[in-house]
Amino acid sequence: MTVAGLIFANIHDACLPELTARRTMASVPFGCRYRLIDFPLSNMVNSGISKVGVIAHDNYQSLMDHIGTGKDWDLARRSGGIKILPPFITSYTSTTAQRLYTTRLEALIGVTNFISKSTEDCIVLSDCDTICNINLSDVIAQHERTGADITIVTREFEPSEKFRPEDVYSVSSDSNNVITDISAYNANEYRSSEISTNIMVINRIYLLGLVNDAASRGYIDFYRDVLSKILQRGTVYAYHYKGFFLKITSLESYFASSMKLLGEDARTGLTSVEGRPIHTKVRNSAPTLYKEGSKVANSYIADGCEIEGVVENSIIFRGVKVGKGAVVRNSILLQDTFVGDNVQLNCVVADKDVVIKDGRNLSGHTTMPFFVSKGTIV
Amino acid sequence: MFRKKECVAMLLAGGQGSRLYALTEKTAKPAVSFGGKYRIIDFPLSNCINSGIDTVGVLTQYQPLVLNDYIGNGLPWDLDRTYGGVKILPPYQGKKGADWYSGTANAIYQNLEFIDRYDPEYVIILSGDHIYKMDYSKMIDFHKKMKSDCTIAVIDVPIEEASRFGILSVNEDGQIYKFSEKPKEPDSTKASMGIYVFSKKKLFDYLIADEKDEKSSNDFGKNIIPAMLAAKERMFAYPFSGYWKDVGTISSLWEANMDLLGSDPALVLNDESWRIFSRHEPNAPQYIGADAVIENSSVTAGCDIYGTVKNSVLGSGVKVMKGAVVCDSVIFDNCVIEEGAQVNYTILDSNVRIGKNATVGVDKNTARGVTVIGSGIAIADNSCIADDQMISEVKEG
Numbered sequence: 001m002t003v004a005g006l007i008f009a010n011i012h013d014a015c016l017p018e019l020t021a022r023r024t025m026a027s028v029p030f031g032c033r034y035r036l037i038d039f040p041l042s043n044m045v046n047s048g049i050s051k052v053g054v055i056a057h058d059n060y061q062s063l064m065d066h067i068g069t070g071k072d073w074d075l076a077r078r079s080g081g082i083k084i085l086p087p088f089i090t091s092y093t094s095t096t097a098q099r100l101y102t103t104r105l106e107a108l109i110g111v112t113n114f115i116s117k118s119t120e121d122c123i124v125l126s127d128c129d130t131i132c133n134i135n136l137s138d139v140i141a142q143h144e145r146t147g148a149d150i151t152i153v154t155r156e157f158e159p160s161e162k163f164r165p166e167d168v169y170s171v172s173s174d175s176n177n178v179i180t181d182i183s184a185y186n187a188n189e190y191r192s193s194e195i196s197t198n199i200m201v202i203n204r205i206y207l208l209g210l211v212n213d214a215a216s217r218g219y220i221d222f223y224r225d226v227l228s229k230i231l232q233r234g235t236v237y238a239y240h241y242k243g244f245f246l247k248i249t250s251l252e253s254y255f256a257s258s259m260k261l262l263g264e265d266a267r268t269g270l271t272s273v274e275g276r277p278i279h280t281k282v283r284n285s286a287p288t289l290y291k292e293g294s295k296v297a298n299s300y301i302a303d304g305c306e307i308e309g310v311v312e313n314s315i316i317f318r319g320v321k322v323g324k325g326a327v328v329r330n331s332i333l334l335q336d337t338f339v340g341d342n343v344q345l346n347c348v349v350a351d352k353d354v355v356i357k358d359g360r361n362l363s364g365h366t367t368m369p370f371f372v373s374k375g376t377i378v
Numbered sequence: 379m380f381r382k383k384e385c386v387a388m389l390l391a392g393g394q395g396s397r398l399y400a401l402t403e404k405t406a407k408p409a410v411s412f413g414g415k416y417r418i419i420d421f422p423l424s425n426c427i428n429s430g431i432d433t434v435g436v437l438t439q440y441q442p443l444v445l446n447d448y449i450g451n452g453l454p455w456d457l458d459r460t461y462g463g464v465k466i467l468p469p470y471q472g473k474k475g476a477d478w479y480s481g482t483a484n485a486i487y488q489n490l491e492f493i494d495r496y497d498p499e500y501v502i503i504l505s506g507d508h509i510y511k512m513d514y515s516k517m518i519d520f521h522k523k524m525k526s527d528c529t530i531a532v533i534d535v536p537i538e539e540a541s542r543f544g545i546l547s548v549n550e551d552g553q554i555y556k557f558s559e560k561p562k563e564p565d566s567t568k569a570s571m572g573i574y575v576f577s578k579k580k581l582f583d584y585l586i587a588d589e590k591d592e593k594s595s596n597d598f599g600k601n602i603i604p605a606m607l608a609a610k611e612r613m614f615a616y617p618f619s620g621y622w623k624d625v626g627t628i629s630s631l632w633e634a635n636m637d638l639l640g641s642d643p644a645l646v647l648n649d650e651s652w653r654i655f656s657r658h659e660p661n662a663p664q665y666i667g668a669d670a671v672i673e674n675s676s677v678t679a680g681c682d683i684y685g686t687v688k689n690s691v692l693g694s695g696v697k698v699m700k701g702a703v704v705c706d707s708v709i710f711d712n713c714v715i716e717e718g719a720q721v722n723y724t725i726l727d728s729n730v731r732i733g734k735n736a737t738v739g740v741d742k743n744t745a746r747g748v749t750v751i752g753s754g755i756a757i758a759d760n761s762c763i764a765d766d767q768m769i770s771e772v773k774e775g
Contacts, residue, residue: 032663033679071453271662279660286647287414287678288664298668303679304648
């Protein structure tokens with residue numbers, strides 16, 4: 001079975017306004033050296049997919065800069081490879097299909113061309129808030145075995161996870177994994193212990209039919225208007241994913257998810273899986289220098305840093321400098337953050353290129369991290 | 379598809395590097411690791427691309443597998459080009475027979491056709507033995523300005539060390555009048571860095587003439603340069619100041635790695651203006667455990683540190699387990715230092731495993747020399763390896 005991939009770059013931007021003010025959800029930095037799109041993209045590449053379309057909406061300069069030609073994912077190809085699919089809008093028409101899309105379904109309608117011009121048997125769809133290292137070959141194998149039209153990857157969620165209802169769908173399935181019900185998640189009305197990860201495998205021709213039909217009927221919502229109406233066919237299956245999974249729904253959850261990377265299960269289940277590495281843009285940073293007087297504990301640190309102070313329970317991105325006598329605790333410092341001498345940071349999320357001058361003292365709380373926006377000088 | 383290039387670089391990467399012993403048993407010297415995530419050849423290759431030279435021939439001969447793999451299509455250095463780029467040039471069989479490269483000059487001679495395809499004005503000859511950051515374009519400008527036939531890069535060395543180098547004597551405007559290879563009584567402190575810029579025609583003329591001389595050992599230092607001097611060609615010394623180190627021996631390789639450390643390192647690699655590029659494995663970030671101690675060290679992606687690391691340079695994917703101590707050492711990729719093990723004043727080649735509570739090397743201040751463990755070797759639990767040892771195969775029993 002041949003497979004192509006489609007990734008939605010912007011679909012959850014609204015969850016994380018702080019970090020998506022100038023970028024797509026796909027290009028939100030996460031885990032020292034990655035951007036969120038690295039996870040779905042690496043999952044696809046590691047499962048042998050060599051043709052991926054990335055559906056963009058707006059703000060996608062940083063995404064294009066990150067992807068480049070795709071060579072860091074081995075996706076710079078003559079046939080296939082990676083293609084960014086910007087919104088398709090013409091100035092002389094006003095039909096639904098040609099306005100800037102607002103939903104997953106409209107986004108799919110906008111890339112009908114990509115779907116119809118592909119020659120693969122099926123297409124894997126994925127969002128960018130799917131931080132996991134899933135072996136998609138297993139999902140595709142189940143899809144083929146069951147003869148499903150659609151296979152949706154589901155997972156159990158933790159009671160502590162908070163979702164925006166429009167963002168998450170509960171999924172119920174029977175003992176044969178056939179999905180029997182799909183409905184918007186409702187915290188007050190418990191329907192199922194499983195939710196959709198929005199990763200799904202769909203037969204390409206079938207998807208094309210669904211999309212064309214939806215376009216002609218003016219449907220808006222992929223789950224409500226399309227998926228829930230075809231469940232009675234009994235050909236929509238669930239693949240129960242049990243592995244490590246993080247979903248970002250807010251700045252608070254971005255913070256909490258980042259901190260989960262410090263656990264052993266994140267390293268064995270996400271970033272250091274044998275044979276399934278997470279690929280990202282190569283920056284050619286030098287190794288990190290731990291200077292005299294540095295003291296680092298329980299932290300995840302990228303290359304290209306220089307550390308002279310204390311760093312505890314923190315996530316440090318590439319090119320960060322931590323000055324003498326500085327104490328960084330429970331914080332996330334994005335690329336090229338400069339922390340001066342004797343600075344104290346606790347529960348801070350500093351976006352790229354932030355400068356924190358000598359002696360400053362910033363503190364937030366785990367439930368409300370102190371956010372410093374890109375390029376700010378404190 | 380060939381476009382005219384102003385300058386083509388020829389990188390001599392065929393040397394065995396026999397003084398690196400275990401480290402070059404299966405690898406050519408230019409492919410030996412340096413500074414955690416680099417190989418020696420990253421320096422001349424990065425210097426080329428940073429200097430605007432995008433056509434590089436790499437002459438290989440000894441154990442080329444790792445080196446060929448590493449260079450690949452040249453993508454990490456932006457040398458995957460339609461016009462030019464990096465090309466591996468091994469010895470080959472011709473109509474009249476096949477020859478190994480008999481010397482540095484012969485290696486270039488056998489590839490004159492490669493150079494000619496790009497019809498360059500200048501050819502820069504480089505070697506894969508040195509760690510340095512240098513803008514070759516400035517040297518080529520100097521060569522042009524002096525209307526030179528051959529320009530040799532030189533660096534000032536202390537007079538007491540001068541007898542280890544090829545020493546150039548120059549007059550006031552930099553013109554070379556004497557070259558002596560490892561002189562007993564040096565009369566200058568200008569040491570040749572083994573970097574030559576030739577005007578193409580002169581290079582071709584002298585290489586062809588040298589090849590006809592059966593007594594010649596076909597070497598730039600021994601034959602070509604003396605012959606050009608004797609013929610009173612315009613030859614100039616291009617003075618270079620900055621970090622430059624020959625890493626041809628175990629102790630100099632260890633020292634060069636240590637030059638990356640300290641409060642004011644002699645060699646700075648975290649330099650956006652002159653990046654050193656290398657081929658990357660997609661490693662996870664480095665994880666520093668709750669009880670880890672790291673002092674004055676350089677650590678690379680993919681490392682997991684639970685123990686103690688002091689004054690050391692760690693390659694990617696190194697694991698230092700709880701209670702293990704690594705001191706004054708250079709650890710190449712993917713080594714594992716198990717719980718309670720001690721590694722002192724040692725170079726570990728890639729994929730070495732040091733067993734639990736094993737001791738390797740002794741304190742730098744009392745050791746007779748650096749201990750070296752060859753690639754892929756497993757040192758048994760509780761065993762003890764003394765100072766100044768060279769372990770390149772596992773002894774049975």
